[in-house]
Amino acid sequence: MRSKYFFPIPHIPIKPAALLAAASGTTGGAGALGNYGLNVGPMVISWLFRFVNGRLELFMGKALAASNKASNKVKRKQKRAAEKEEEKKEAIIAKEERRAARRARRAEKEARQKAEEAAGASGDAGGTSDEQADTDLSSSAANANDTAGLNSTNDAPSTPSKPIVSEPILQAGAMDELD
Secondary structure (H helix, E strand, O other), X not given: OOOOOOXXXXXXXXXXXXXXXXXXXXXXXXXXXXXXXXXXXXXXXXXHHHHHHHHXXXXXXXXXXXXXXXXXXXXXXXXXXXXXXXXXXXXXXXXXXXXXXXXXXXXXXXXHHHHHHHHHHHOOOOOOHHHHHHHHHHHHHHHHHHXXXXXXXXXXXXXXXXXXXXXXXXXXXXXXXXX
């Protein structure tokens, strides 16, 4: 079949009888079977198309994979940048919290030192300032227990008093060396 709409396929016949006769060395030719052959033209064209198709698919696959890899890389970079930004914010918040805690410890330490200086400057001869603070705290705790029932009624529940912390516990600051 020939038509201007079909792809041109070359006519390439391979005649096995002629090839066998030439290989065997007979001088008479291939005989009646010498006129029959196999047309390998369509096979060659289909092989060529398969080869080109495979190359095109490989090329397009590599291009799409590279594009996908690049877009994933951009997404990973953006995600990592967002994570780093979040880590920076958290680090800044943690740093401010540490600074505030350090300031509070320093202020507490200075208040204790001023209280000790004031107690030492008043010239009380009743022992050391630690002993005086302990006795003052114990006496104030006793007074709080004595006066706890004065303002309360039986209908209202009594408010628990704040726990008393002795002075030596307040002085034991483990983080003061870092200040």
